[in-house]
Amino acid sequence: MHRRQTILMASIIVSLFILVGTVSAQASLVANITRENEYIWSSDPNSYVADLDAGHWTVVINSDSFWDLEVKITVATDSGYTTVIAESGTDYGNYPRVDFDLASSSTVYIRASENSVYSDTSGSYRIGVYDDSHIPGFFQSLSFFEMMMLITVLAFLIPLFICIFAVRRSRRTLRAPQRIMDSILVEAPMHAIPDEHQGSTQTHGSRTTTVRLPMKCPSCDAQVAHESVDWTGPLEAQCGYCGATMRATFENI
Numbered sequence: 001m002h003r004r005q006t007i008l009m010a011s012i013i014v015s016l017f018i019l020v021g022t023v024s025a026q027a028s029l030v031a032n033i034t035r036e037n038e039y040i041w042s043s044d045p046n047s048y049v050a051d052l053d054a055g056h057w058t059v060v061i062n063s064d065s066f067w068d069l070e071v072k073i074t075v076a077t078d079s080g081y082t083t084v085i086a087e088s089g090t091d092y093g094n095y096p097r098v099d100f101d102l103a104s105s106s107t108v109y110i111r112a113s114e115n116s117v118y119s120d121t122s123g124s125y126r127i128g129v130y131d132d133s134h135i136p137g138f139f140q141s142l143s144f145f146e147m148m149m150l151i152t153v154l155a156f157l158i159p160l161f162i163c164i165f166a167v168r169r170s171r172r173t174l175r176a177p178q179r180i181m182d183s184i185l186v187e188a189p190m191h192a193i194p195d196e197h198q199g200s201t202q203t204h205g206s207r208t209t210t211v212r213l214p215m216k217c218p219s220c221d222a223q224v225a226h227e228s229v230d231w232t233g234p235l236e237a238q239c240g241y242c243g244a245t246m247r248a249t250f251e252n253i
Helices: 002-025 144-181
Strands: 026-028 035-040 046-052 055-063 071-076 084-087 097-102 106-114 123-130 183-187 210-214 230-233 236-238 245-247
Touching (some): 035 046, 046 123, 084 097, 097 106
Antiparallel strands (some): 035 123, 055 097, 055 123, 230 236, 236 245
């Protein structure tokens, strides 16, 4: 009799330890509040419990990129995960997000488990369960380390792009006088002036019949003489040597 009582007492104590261990392993998640500084070992999943209202919910796990952590999320209505309502993935790999719907206010149990092929990844992460209006955006999902890396990269790239833009603009500015030197001013007949420009005055005050032509033909490189320009259409002239078409432009002097 005494031996049976001892065995019974030992069984009760062991059961209590198991129960306490199970309860303590289930950390609490508050809706729309991120739980920081969580850590997962390769073979030990982490369990969470959350009291949620009816509606659409999303569980998101964010891990620093240098950890190379691969996870899977399981959502169930019981702590033993026998009634699963959502899983983020069914194969090996990284599945850090899962959506599910609740028809009524419920307590759900969320398990984050390592999910690599060889079960050999581990690392820290952040986890939260969010409604549709609180899902973290790109910047909210970044860790402090990742944010510092992004700022460092932008601090390098932005001045680089500014320098490239300034150099290209200065080159265009230097080429503009060259284009003027490589062109000649000629008086075009009225039939070579587009209808919308006839009877108007250019910004620098000259008549609309004053246009610019290349000093040399772009096709044969022959010298263009303004006295013998053959106008073939609106702002179009023909080279007297090769017959190629040259475009005229209105430009400030």
